[in-house]
Amino acid sequence: MSPDLDPTDRRILSVLQKEGRISNADLAARINLSASACHRRVQRLEEAGFIAAYVALLDPRRLGRTTTVFVEITLSGQGDATLDAFEKAVRAIPEVLECHLMAGSADYLLKVLAADTDDFARIHRQHLARLPGVAQMQSSFALRVVLQSTALPV
Template identity: 45%
Template structure:
């Protein structure tokens, strides 16, 4: 990587790590046709350059008893800094929330939540989400099937 620019080997490393973050450096080096030392140096440079933010295990919602995904559109009462900060902080504390995005458009937030059916969703609404002050309106949609799921863009 020169001057923050990725070459094809860097992109190959990133694509491989994107699909298998646990690959050994030896196997990664073989797959990108580098020596283990050169490969390790490139991975470190990619980490230090901010191209790799971290490594994580992907957990099964179904195995954890939360097989359903709900997308919730939320509109707040106010849009001042204090309200946005407080709402964001409270939302981040909820373990069912997998993703939360502050948006432009007709509603303020799009929240992705893992639940166990409609009963689990009702419990989430009543016991968690609606306890956060400042919500004016929400609208929900259950996900029937996920057609594509990635956690980063392909380099």
């Protein structure tokens, strides 16, 4: 927990994570502050970097993206040039939602969103199989979402 946050800041962050479009007046009422004090606190939290961005979370099913695939990638080497080339190339694939450098059996873990298995085959063929430095790739298809959240514990 960050020592820079008091309980009121934590309540503000908690509400904003779940209701990013809440008006300042409603937020102030919810956390028992005046509108001006609430606005100042939110601005301070933004400036301090606690609030990184405001976004709209889209429903992937409504957009025809119903298949989530986790792809473990092992590279042929660990040199800076290999890692940099891989990371630059993976950033250019729009279907890759997340890419994590890992410690463990794989070097990278990717979260890929596709319309279906045929679409994933296309993504694999056109993008993933062409990533630089890849020695091995293993894909696992998610069957259903058990828990999904963007809210961090504050």
